[in-house]
């Protein structure tokens with residue numbers, strides 16, 4: 001049950017949290033402003049309900065669930081959409097020359113690609129420095145592996161292009177459903193897939 005105490009909202013808790021937690025990447029340099037919009041909503045909520053700092057966020061979320069019940073809104077689906085937006089807004093900059101990143105964890109500095117290389121056959125094995133051609137080639141169908149999370153797919157799944165930003169997200173969401181299927185823990189994964197499909201179709205942000 002909630003306790004309501006006469007309490008003047010302050011940003012002390014926010015400051016404490018901000019100081020102890022390392023912030024994720026901020027590629028659009030807008031996350032401070034976004035956090036301040038949220039802080040403003042929380043302050044209003046605390047003013048109206050006199051909820052203390054510790055309970056304010058969970059109480060507001062809980063009340064938004066009640067609001068959703070009464071306004072024909074699927075809170076779980078909206079939460080999944082919010083998570084997708086958050087992931088996009090905290091995505092690390094791409095740290096390779098090929099604009100590739102892991103569709104599951106977003107890492108871009110630990111991707112291995114199975115490339116074709118020429119090697120010179122020697123008495124004691126092979127030598128890639130002796131080969132006539134020093135080129136290495138791969139294409140969209142070549143196997144790729146994220147060494148950060150062990151996600152394995154093709155190069156295509158790792159490619160992040162202007163026209164197919166939603167594709168890796170969709171793929172990752174679909175694969176999450178398959179992964180959860182065996183655990184019988186599907187509900188959240190399906191919601192994420194639903195949100196990813198809505199995003200891909202051009203859902204309002």
Ligand SMILES: [Zn+2]
Pocket residue numbers: 102103104105106107146147148149150151
């Ligand atoms: Zn990964």
